[in-house]
Amino acid sequence: MIVSSSNNNYAIIVAGGSGTRMQTTLPKQFLLLNELPILMHTMQAFYNAKAKPQLILVLHADYHELWLNLCARYNFTLPHQLIKGGETRFHSVKSGLNIIEDTNAVIAIHDAVRPLTTTSIIDNSFNYAAGHGNAITAIKSRDSIRQMQGDHSVSLLRDDIYLVQTPQTFKWSLLKKAYDQPYDAKFTDDASVVESSGVKINLIEGSYENIKITFPEDIAIAEAILNQKPSA
16 A cells, blocks of 8 residues: 655554564564553654654564554554565565555664653654655664774774664665665664765764663663653
8 A cells, every 4th residue: 555644754664573672472572561562652653743744664474463462451542554564674665665655755664672862852853854865763872892804802982883773764865775776684774874975974862762672671770760750
């Protein structure tokens, strides 16, 4: 199905992760965070943003029925388009991009398991990308950094090191050109795909609380962060 949005903003939520590192057979996006599946927290953040993007959820076909059942169980009625994921993140994003026909679109791509992103980060991402072509959320490293070079390591200047997060937001034309490239294993995120097409990447300020749920302890950390926030 082709989708369109009156305000030209879209968000592709990529939910292709497995439960391997979480030591569970259930993919981590479906695990409960404060009694609600992680993925629902993520989608709610985009729905609440002033940018009001149309939501496109890219999910492995094996989990579509589970997702629909969870939506019914938790009365989750946010409007979104559910589509099948691909073999890799690259192919999943491309599938989401292919159903957007609006050539004036600004498109945010976000990890399903980053449920703590804020509406202010989302809105800033859309606004900056609309004016500059792209906006990649990132934070400075708080730790000292060393790089292996052969059999020894060397120190890198911490102030020059940024840790990349999502959302990563782009004008449609940049994404379309980038994702017309053949898949390459060096593509670790959307910024690396777009950069390889010859585009300068712009970093915007993220948040140290915008963690990616990867390991079991991350659930407890995320709950602690959520529980210290004031109630809406």
